[in-house]
Amino acid sequence: MRLDIDWTRCDGHGLCATLLAGKVTLDDWGFPVIPRGEIAKADVPHARRAAAACPALALRLKGTGG
Numbered sequence: 001m002r003l004d005i006d007w008t009r010c011d012g013h014g015l016c017a018t019l020l021a022g023k024v025t026l027d028d029w030g031f032p033v034i035p036r037g038e039i040a041k042a043d044v045p046h047a048r049r050a051a052a053a054c055p056a057l058a059l060r061l062k063g064t065g066g
């Protein structure tokens with residue numbers, strides 16, 4: 001599974017960087033730097049939680065399995 005972001009929605013709240021600390025970082029403007037490629041299986045629940053918590057509904061998990 002991969003994390004996908006809709007930049008037209010993201011407001012740079014930074015919540016995803018808090019919920020996915022160490023995976024998602026923030027750039028100089030407070031916008032998230034989303035890891036490319038597959039999310040490690042152990043991180044999928046955290047990624048799912050971050051996507052659900054995004055106040056702008058900008059984050060999505062894409063891929064097989066969910």
Ligand code: SF4
Nearest residue numbers: 010011013014016054
């Ligand atoms: S939580 Fe959502 S709106 Fe906030 S920085 Fe992350 S993707 Fe953007």
